[in-house]
Amino acid sequence: MQAACAAMLKRFVIRGRLRVQWPDGSTEDFGGPPGSGPEAAIRLNDARSVRRLVTNPTLSVGESYMDGGLEPLGCPIYDVLDLLITNLMETGVRHPLARLNAVLRRARRRFDQFNPVGRAQRNVAHHYDLNGRLYSLFLDRDRQYSCAYFPTGTETLEAAQAAKKRHIAAKLRLDQPDLSVLDIGCGWGGMAITLAQDFGAKVLGITLSVEQLNAARARAAAAGLADRVRFELMDYRAVTDRFDRIVSVGMFEHVGVDHFRTFFETISRCLKPDGVALLHAIGRNEGPGSTNPWLAKYIFPGGYCPALSETLAASERSGLLLTDIEILRLHYAETLRHWRRRFAANRDTIASLYDERFCRMFEFYLAGCEISFRRENMMVFQIQLAHRQDAVPLTRDYIAAAETSSPRARRVSA
Numbered sequence: 001m002q003a004a005c006a007a008m009l010k011r012f013v014i015r016g017r018l019r020v021q022w023p024d025g026s027t028e029d030f031g032g033p034p035g036s037g038p039e040a041a042i043r044l045n046d047a048r049s050v051r052r053l054v055t056n057p058t059l060s061v062g063e064s065y066m067d068g069g070l071e072p073l074g075c076p077i078y079d080v081l082d083l084l085i086t087n088l089m090e091t092g093v094r095h096p097l098a099r100l101n102a103v104l105r106r107a108r109r110r111f112d113q114f115n116p117v118g119r120a121q122r123n124v125a126h127h128y129d130l131n132g133r134l135y136s137l138f139l140d141r142d143r144q145y146s147c148a149y150f151p152t153g154t155e156t157l158e159a160a161q162a163a164k165k166r167h168i169a170a171k172l173r174l175d176q177p178d179l180s181v182l183d184i185g186c187g188w189g190g191m192a193i194t195l196a197q198d199f200g201a202k203v204l205g206i207t208l209s210v211e212q213l214n215a216a217r218a219r220a221a222a223a224g225l226a227d228r229v230r231f232e233l234m235d236y237r238a239v240t241d242r243f244d245r246i247v248s249v250g251m252f253e254h255v256g257v258d259h260f261r262t263f264f265e266t267i268s269r270c271l272k273p274d275g276v277a278l279l280h281a282i283g284r285n286e287g288p289g290s291t292n293p294w295l296a297k298y299i300f301p302g303g304y305c306p307a308l309s310e311t312l313a314a315s316e317r318s319g320l321l322l323t324d325i326e327i328l329r330l331h332y333a334e335t336l337r338h339w340r341r342r343f344a345a346n347r348d349t350i351a352s353l354y355d356e357r358f359c360r361m362f363e364f365y366l367a368g369c370e371i372s373f374r375r376e377n378m379m380v381f382q383i384q385l386a387h388r389q390d391a392v393p394l395t396r397d398y399i400a401a402a403e404t405s406s407p408r409a410r411r412v413s414a
Contacts, residue, residue, distance in 0.1 A: 002022055015090050016037030019073070037087075040079040086375055134354075140161045148160035148335040165190070170398070178200060187216070203228065243271060246275065246276075250281065253300070253306075257306065260310065268320050274387070276386050281306070298361055321388070336369050337370055
């Protein structure tokens with residue numbers, strides 16, 4: 001099996017260099033000359049890890065790292081993944097079993113992403129109902145668990161997440177007090193609280209995470225905003241009220257391709273005739289695909305980052321008008337870089353909450369996602385929707401004007 005693994009790596013690694021130490025202690029180099037691309041080294045500690053790498057590489061790299069069968073040598077797992085993903089983009093999926101698995105994943109993606117209410121809540125609990133302290137150890141103070149916005153690229157994580165909220169608020173046109181806002185997938189409540197506190201909105205935030213719900217309610221009460229912000233444990237499909245504004249940040253990735261049309265029909269039904277909605281989500285540039293099997297198994301079961309083509313096709317059937325679209329390219333890579341470094345700085349504390357295997361799982365997740373935004377075709381899109389053509393101004397100038405004149409922006413500049 002070692003010979004088969006070596007032959008596979010020889011075909012796959014054409015940029016950069018990968019040094020492999022085999023279970024018997026021998027080493028072998030793969031790739032081009034030094035300086036031709038990313039460089040990394042790994043040790044495969046047992047025959048099982050070698051066999052799994054040959055038979056199912058897309059799943060086994062992460063699992064072997066979590067279990068200790070694959071160890072980076074003299075480098076972090078980030079460097080290993082950077083080399084592997086760089087070569088994946090260069091050579092494509094040449095491994096016959098990996099190609100077959102990709103075809104099978106694509107064929108069954110509607111089943112994998114079938115998310116009725118009960119299953120959707122279980123999928124959310126898998127990731128978002130973890131120990132609340134975990135997220136405080138690598139997110140910003142507001143616990144924004146979605147792509148930040150870096151106008152210059154030099155902002156701190158806190159500044160970039162505040163800029164993200166200002167950017168979204170500007171697109172929501174919160175230019176009058178007491179506008180009603182529905183926040184679909186409200187997380188720990190940071191967006192809803194900001195819209196109420198800084199823009200005078202009255203917000204209903206909904207989530208399927210019990211941990212997030214309790215934290216969001218406590219934060220609203222502590223901020224004295226219980227009369228303006230309400231949080232409920234509720235699926236988006238159960239909402240019946242109508243709102244002046246609707247926002248959804250980092251939740252659409254959990255909807256599932258079978259439910260895209262229902263999601264947009266819900267927005268259409270719940271948005272008032274003169275209202276504005278804003279959807280912020282991770283997407284892919286290369287067209288419809290499927291979720292990485294390791295990510296689907298360990299991090300986001302039932303999750304899928306859609307192509308714009310399938311997203312817009314669903315929104316068009318809802319009767320909503322597309323009034324603005326913006327693509328954020330490297331913003332999430334920078335966000336993940338901050339999260340990865342904060343996680344590393346607090347690794348010992350996180351290990352005390354969970355264990356070494358959990359820490360390796362999260363390191364693999366954060367590093368792999370960051371590299372996918374740097375090397376692959378992942379991006380974030382913000383789609384603004386409305387019922388009426390005149391719901392927003394004729395040009396996009398109002399967005400920048402609103403960002404610089406918002407209460408939070410004025411406090412920061414002062």
